[in-house]
Amino acid sequence: MGCRDVHAATVLSFLCGIASVAGLFAGTLLPNWRKLRLITFNRNEKNLTVYTGLWVKCARYDGSSDCLMYDTTWYSSVDQLDLRVLQFALPLSILIAMGALLLCLIGMCNTAFRPSVPNIKLAKCLVNSAGCHLVAGLLFFLAGTVSLSPSIWVFFYNTHLNRKFEPVFTFDYAVYVTIASAGGLFMTSLLLFIWYCACKSLPSPFWQPLYSHPPSMHTYSQPYSARSRLSAIEIDIPVVSHNT
Numbered sequence: 363m364g365c366r367d368v369h370a371a372t373v374l375s376f377l378c379g380i381a382s383v384a385g386l387f388a389g390t391l392l393p394n395w396r397k398l399r400l401i402t403f404n405r406n407e408k409n410l411t412v413y414t415g416l417w418v419k420c421a422r423y424d425g426s427s428d429c430l431m432y433d434t435t436w437y438s439s440v441d442q443l444d445l446r447v448l449q450f451a452l453p454l455s456i457l458i459a460m461g462a463l464l465l466c467l468i469g470m471c472n473t474a475f476r477p478s479v480p481n482i483k484l485a486k487c488l489v490n491s492a493g494c495h496l497v498a499g500l501l502f503f504l505a506g507t508v509s510l511s512p513s514i515w516v517f518f519y520n521t522h523l524n525r526k527f528e529p530v531f532t533f534d535y536a537v538y539v540t541i542a543s544a545g546g547l548f549m550t551s552l553l554l555f556i557w558y559c560a561c562k563s564l565p566s567p568f569w570q571p572l573y574s575h576p577p578s579m580h581t582y583s584q585p586y587s588a589r590s591r592l593s594a595i596e597i598d599i600p601v602v603s604h605n606t
Contacts, residue, residue: 371557375553376467381546
C-alpha cells in the first residue's frame with residue numbers, strides 16, 4: 363500500500379467528518395429535543411405540543427405547522443439539566459471536530475503535494491501527513507465522546523422527568539440526529555486510525571514522516587577491506603631483504 367498518495371480511506375474519512383459536523387450543527391439548532399404533550403378532553407379545543415430545543419421553544423396545536431408560542435429567550439432560562447449540558451457540549455464538540463477536519467485537510471495536502479525526495483533537514487519535523495492524520499483521528503474521537511455522552515443522557519433524564527411529574531415528556535428526533543453524527547465522528551476516527559496503521563511501519567516513531575529514505579539517502583558500505591575496517595589508518599610497510 364503506497365502511502366504517498368491520497369487514498370480512499372482519507373478522502374472517505376474527510377467526507378464523513380464533514381457530514382458528521384453538519385449533523386451536529388443541525389442537532390444543535392433544531393428545536394426538537396424534547397416534546398411535552400398536553401392533552402385536553404374538551405372537544406372544542408385542540409391538543410397542544412411543546413417542542414423544546416437547546417435555544418428556542420415552540421408550542422403548536424395538533425395538525426398545525428405554525429408556532430402558537432415561539433420563545434427565543436429559552437436558551438437563557440433552560441431549567442432542564444441535560445439540555446443545559448448540551449448547550450456547552452455540542453458547540454465544543456463542533457469546534458473540536460472542525461479542528462480535526464483542518465488537520466485532516468493539511469495532512470491530505472501534504473501527502474498529495476510533497477516532493478518525492480524529502481528534505482533531510484525536515485525529516486524529523488512534527489508536521490507531516492502521518493502526525494496530522496493521527497492527531498485528527500484522536501480529535502474526532504474526542505469530539506464524538508463529548509457529543510455522544512450528553513445525548514444518551516437525554517434518554518435517562520427524560521425518564522426522570524416522567525417519574526417526577528407526569529408521563530408527558532418524550533424525546534424527539536434531534537437526539538437521534540446528534541447520536542448518528544457522533545457515530546459518524548467515531549467512524550471517521552476509525553478510518554484514520556486504519557489508514558495510519560496500514561501505512562505506517564510499526565517500529566518507527568509516530569511523529570516520523572510516512573516516506574522511507576530515498577535511494578540517495580540509504581547507507582552504503584565503502585569498498586574497504588576487512589582489515590581496513592578494523593583500523594582507521596592502514597599503512598603497509600614493505601620489507602626488503604638483502605642477499606649477501
